[in-house]
Amino acid sequence: MAGAVPYDSEQSAHGDSASGYDPNYVPDSVKSFVVHMYRQIREKNVYEIHQMYETSFQSISDRFFKDVPWPSVDAVATYVDNDHVFCLLYREMWFRHLYARLSPTLKQRIDSWDNYCNLFQVVLHGVVNMQLPNQWLWDMVDEFVYQFQSFCQYRAKMKNKTEQEIALLRQYDQAWNVYGVLNYLQALVEKSSIIQILEQEKEGLEQFTATDGYDYSGGSNVLKVLGYFSMIGLLRVHCLLGDYHTGLKCILPIDITQQGVYTSVIGSHITTIYHYGFANLMLRKYTEAIREFNKILLYIFKTKQYHQKSPQYEQILKKNEQMYALLAVTLSLCPQLKLVEETVNSQLREKYGEKMLRMQRFDDEAFALYDELFSYACPKFITPSAPSYDEPLVNYNQDAYRLQLKLFLYEVKQQQLLSGIRTFLNVYSTISLAKLASYMEVDEHTLRTVLMTYKHKMHSVNSDGKIVSNMDTNFYIDDDMVHVVESKAPKKYGDYFMRQIVKLEGIMTDIDRIKLEINALVRHLQGSPLDAADPCLAAAPTSAAQISVFDHVVRAPEDPILGVTVAYNKDPSPVKLNLGVGAYRTEEGKPLVLNVVRKAEQMLVNDRSRVKEYLPIVGLADFNKLSAKLILGADSPAIQDNRVTTVQCLSGTGSLRVGAEFLARHYHQHTIYIPQPTWGNHVKIFGLAGLAVKTYRYYDPATRGLNFRGLLEDLGSAPSGAIVLLHACAHNPTGVDPTAQEWEQIRQLMRLKALLPFFDSAYQGFASGNLDADAQSIRMFVRDGGECLVAQSYAKNMGLYGERVGALSMSISGFSERLTVSVKDEQSTGSADVASRVESQLKLVIRPMYSNPPIHGASIVATILKDRAMFQEWEVELKAMADRIISMRKQLFDALRSRGTPGDWSHIIKQIGMFTFTGLNSTQVAFMTKEYHIYLTSDGRISMAGLSSRTVPHLADAIHAAVTKAA
Numbered sequence: 007m008a009g010a011v012p013y014d015s016e017q018s019a020h021g022d023s024a025s026g027y028d029p030n031y032v033p034d035s036v037k038s039f040v041v042h043m044y045r046q047i048r049e050k051n052v053y054e055i056h057q058m059y060e061t062s063f064q065s066i067s068d069r070f071f072k073d074v075p076w077p078s079v080d081a082v083a084t085y086v087d088n089d090h091v092f093c094l095l096y097r098e099m100w101f102r103h104l105y106a107r108l109s110p111t112l113k114q115r116i117d118s119w120d121n122y123c124n125l126f127q128v129v130l131h132g133v134v135n136m137q138l139p140n141q142w143l144w145d146m147v148d149e150f151v152y153q154f155q156s157f158c159q160y161r162a163k164m165k166n167k168t169e170q171e172i173a174l175l176r177q178y179d180q181a182w183n184v185y186g187v188l189n190y191l192q193a194l195v196e197k198s199s200i201i202q203i204l205e206q207e208k209e210g211l212e213q214f215t216a217t218d219g220y221d222y223s224g225g226s227n228v229l230k231v232l233g234y235f236s237m238i239g240l241l242r243v244h245c246l247l248g249d250y251h252t253g254l255k256c257i258l259p260i261d262i263t264q265q266g267v268y269t270s271v272i273g274s275h276i277t278t279i280y281h282y283g284f285a286n287l288m289l290r291k292y293t294e295a296i297r298e299f300n301k302i303l304l305y306i307f308k309t310k311q312y313h314q315k316s317p318q319y320e321q322i323l324k325k326n327e328q329m330y331a332l333l334a335v336t337l338s339l340c341p342q343l344k345l346v347e348e349t350v351n352s353q354l355r356e357k358y359g360e361k362m363l364r365m366q367r368f369d370d371e372a373f374a375l376y377d378e379l380f381s382y383a384c385p386k387f388i389t390p391s392a393p394s395y396d397e398p399l400v401n402y403n404q405d406a407y408r409l410q411l412k413l414f415l416y417e418v419k420q421q422q423l424l425s426g427i428r429t430f431l432n433v434y435s436t437i438s439l440a441k442l443a444s445y446m447e448v449d450e451h452t453l454r455t456v457l458m459t460y461k462h463k464m465h466s467v468n469s470d471g472k473i474v475s476n477m478d479t480n481f482y483i484d485d486d487m488v489h490v491v492e493s494k495a496p497k498k499y500g501d502y503f504m505r506q507i508v509k510l511e512g513i514m515t516d517i518d519r520i521k522l523e524i525n526a527l528v529r530h531l532q533g534s535p536l537d538a539a540d541p542c543l544a545a546a547p548t549s550a551a552q553i554s555v556f557d558h559v560v561r562a563p564e565d566p567i568l569g570v571t572v573a574y575n576k577d578p579s580p581v582k583l584n585l586g587v588g589a590y591r592t593e594e595g596k597p598l599v600l601n602v603v604r605k606a607e608q609m610l611v612n613d614r615s616r617v618k619e620y621l622p623i624v625g626l627a628d629f630n631k632l633s634a635k636l637i638l639g640a641d642s643p644a645i646q647d648n649r650v651t652t653v654q655c656l657s658g659t660g661s662l663r664v665g666a667e668f669l670a671r672h673y674h675q676h677t678i679y680i681p682q683p684t685w686g687n688h689v690k691i692f693g694l695a696g697l698a699v700k701t702y703r704y705y706d707p708a709t710r711g712l713n714f715r716g717l718l719e720d721l722g723s724a725p726s727g728a729i730v731l732l733h734a735c736a737h738n739p740t741g742v743d744p745t746a747q748e749w750e751q752i753r754q755l756m757r758l759k760a761l762l763p764f765f766d767s768a769y770q771g772f773a774s775g776n777l778d779a780d781a782q783s784i785r786m787f788v789r790d791g792g793e794c795l796v797a798q799s800y801a802k803n804m805g806l807y808g809e810r811v812g813a814l815s816m817s818i819s820g821f822s823e824r825l826t827v828s829v830k831d832e833q834s835t836g837s838a839d840v841a842s843r844v845e846s847q848l849k850l851v852i853r854p855m856y857s858n859p860p861i862h863g864a865s866i867v868a869t870i871l872k873d874r875a876m877f878q879e880w881e882v883e884l885k886a887m888a889d890r891i892i893s894m895r896k897q898l899f900d901a902l903r904s905r906g907t908p909g910d911w912s913h914i915i916k917q918i919g920m921f922t923f924t925g926l927n928s929t930q931v932a933f934m935t936k937e938y939h940i941y942l943t944s945d946g947r948i949s950m951a952g953l954s955s956r957t958v959p960h961l962a963d964a965i966h967a968a969v970t971k972a973a
């Protein structure tokens with residue numbers, strides 16, 4: 007592990023800490039960090055950038071720069087070719103770190119403003135062609151607004167300012183000027199054309215949300231996404247200024263009811279909804295505020311565990327608490343509890359239940375509570391203008407807040423009278439004005455005014471200028487009578503009880519009947535005279551004389567693949583040929599047991615010390631270790647860090663099923679994306695394990711190749727965290743694999759979206775003849791340190807079909823460890839511990855399924871894998887099988903060409919692995935089976951391994967005839 011991350015070897019940043027901070031001293035870890043980051047940015051490896059940004063930056067900060075700034079930009083510039091843009095980005099982080107851990111001086115605040123100006127100028131007017139992670143772009147906008155607000159607060163605390171500070175403030179009066187801030191945000195929105203892009207997306211002309219704002223065609227996402235987040239920045243700034251209406255207008259282009267790029271970063275999601283909800287509360291649009299607070303609080307409740315390690319975690323918790331306070335306030339003003347989910351409601355009761363009761367009393371104590379909750383939960387309002395430096399120095403940093411609080415409490419006060427009205431309206435359906443007036447202790451005239459005010463206060467104006475109601479109960483006055491109309495029908499409790507009573511009666515009758523039956527049976531068994539008339543003793547369906555209780559069971563169709571063999575076996579023709587199931591045959595058409603397998607079996611038989619005891623639940627330990635090594639590579643960092651757990655399963659199928667059951671129980675996302683098309687059993691395996699199965703585009707029939715764009719689009723729009731099934735190599739049935747570069751792009755996209763890769767490796771060594779080459783796709787994913795599942799099968803590559811030998815490996819993420827833990831003996835305990843906990847749960851999946859796996863096949867595999875000579879012998883035999891398949895491709899292709907069969911058959915030689923996806927349709931397939939006794943799956947897939955030089959001409963004849971004669 008040590009070599010994996012070079013910038014992690016440093017122990018101390020500046021040697022002797024007593025000598026103080028030297029801004030020009032660049033520790034090796036920082037050197038490596040900037041060099042690495044610079045390279046990743048140039049190479050557009052968004053996922054790596056994201057990881058470095060999220061994890062390395064934090065861990066290096068924690069270790070070396072806890073209470074000092076990072077090295078100065080001048081000191082690091084030489085390591086990054088003095089790249090102007092990189093230096094601006096570095097300084098942006100530099101200041102952000104400074105603000106977070108130390109308190110900035112006035113000069114530093116001003117310098118940071120300058121840096122933002124330069125950075126935004128480059129984005130707005132320069133040529134930026136990099137891709138940066140959404141998280142980073144969000145943080146830029148977020149920090150920009152935060153520093154603006156912090157500056158206003160700082161400036162407003164005038165009392166203790168030194169002469170020098172005042173002189174600086176005067177000199178740099180443009181720094182953090184409110185117009186400058188608004189202008190930059192607005193310019194980013196406009197220059198990015200984000201509003202038009204979102205509009206066009208609605209018409210299907212653009213892909214922005216679907217790709218999370220990233221550009222997969224090599225362009226840059228920076229301006230677009232900055233523009234997008236700037237809309238949220240504007241909402242926040244306007245809220246800080248108390249202009250809620252304008253704030254809400256700024257985010258109109260974002261559909262808040264849907265997921266969007268704003269939900270792709272938790273900080274942006276929360277900031278958006280917090281300010282949106284707050285603005286709505288201040289504009290008296292209570293129902294809207296309640297609805298959105300409820301949604302986000304539920305979301306945070308469900309997902310906060312996944313953010314525990316995030317640097318934003320504290321902030322998430324704080325905003326969560328504040329939003330509960332705001333929800334308590336809003337619901338006290340507008341009791342629309344039906345809009346609140348049960349989970350949120352119970353949290354709310356716990357936190358504010360008692361206060362909410364008191365707030366609804368609208369007495370002095372209630373006001374104090376409104377004041378308390380508002381003050382706790384409101385944004386940090388600002389006064390944006392500079393003070394007059396010539397007048398006596400007074401603090402005015404609280405002014406804006408006091409003004410907003412006053413406005414809010416004024417509104418609360420106005421609600422006081424109304425609360426009484428609400429109580430009466432909830433009780434009566436009609437009441438005379440006179441009576442209501444006397445109850446409320448006001449005269450009739452005042453009451454009319456109060457009722458009108460109530461109506462007014464319970465309405466607000468939405469963004470289109472339409473008046474909308476927040477009322478739970480509505481009323482009208484007709485002839486001195488107040489008539490109450492419920493806006494929503496209340497639940498019909500009466501009906502509900504009636505239904506339950508009827509149900510209960512039914513159950514009681516059933517119980518009585520069962521008692522009767524048992525009594526009769528007991529009498530019967532005791533030999534008491536049989537009461538022929540007793541209906542309870544009519545023969546039960548399970549008794550011998552009756553038709554079966556399973557009589558209704560209909561015949562299931564044969565399996566689309568294995569059923570082909572069943573049909574083949576029934577065919578008496580001497581020329582019949584089975585090209586259905588993927589099973590290797592020799593040139594003579596015979597099944598093959600590898601020599602090395604025979605040898606291993608012989609050794610096992612001769613070893614009298616071997617017994618047939620049960621294996622452990624997870625299978626043979628040696629087998630598991632060797633299998634992980636075979637698929638992940640002997641030098642895999644994941645194995646070295648003990649982050650891999652492997653369990654022996656029933657071949658590939660069993661491994662997939664165990665993995666799927668585990669995910670269904672322990673993984674937060676239950677959607678799995680499988681390629682279209684794929685091995686037919688995948689849908690059933692995952693569906694029955696309890697996952698929701700969706701497909702992603704994979705094969706393009708027009709080109710008989712990969713639909714790469716479709717694949718990226720579909721995975722790009724999959725929900726974050728979704729599971730993705732990938733064929734490690736030799737895709738079944740298409741024989742089409744992504745290139746190494748395409749794999750790399752897939753990896754980046756998946757890592758970026760936190761999609762979980764689940765590899766099916768059923769053909770390692772069969773695609774290229776080389777075990778390592780065929781595992782590259784998997785190793786790419788494991789090497790980046792992220793999480794990954796692999797289902798391995800030895801059916802094909804060792805010819806152990808019927809022995810059912812396979813393994814499921816799970817590689818646990820090593821990121822946090824790699825970057826934060828430096829002490830040797832603490833290395834990776836975290837991930838290794840997760841891996842062992844995962845294994846303990848895998849055992850709970852396996853035990854009730856088949857208890858423990860079979861011993862024979864796994865022993866064969868372990869024997870071969872651990873002996874160097876036998877391993878090499880296996881490699882040679884495996885290569886021979888792969889080569890024979892490749893030569894079959896060539897022969898079939900030549901045979902069709904020589905027959906002049908219409909069509910381009912080059913895909914036969916281009917495709918990889920056991921199968922050729924011929925493109926023949928089901929009619930043509932049926933024709934070939936009927937006329938030529940050639941058996942293949944109806945999708946036109948042929949198993950090349952079932953073919954031999956002897957049978958190629960027969961197959962070529964059949965295909966030729968099918969193409970020219972059958973429809």
Ligand code: PLA
Nearest residue numbers: 567587588657658659685738766768799801
């Ligand atoms: N995954 C893929 C992609 C496969 O093609 C197969 C087998 C398996 C997993 C499961 O194999 P195992 O359980 O035997 O290890 N597919 C075969 C056989 C070869 C089958 O359908 O069962 C096929 O003809 O497609």
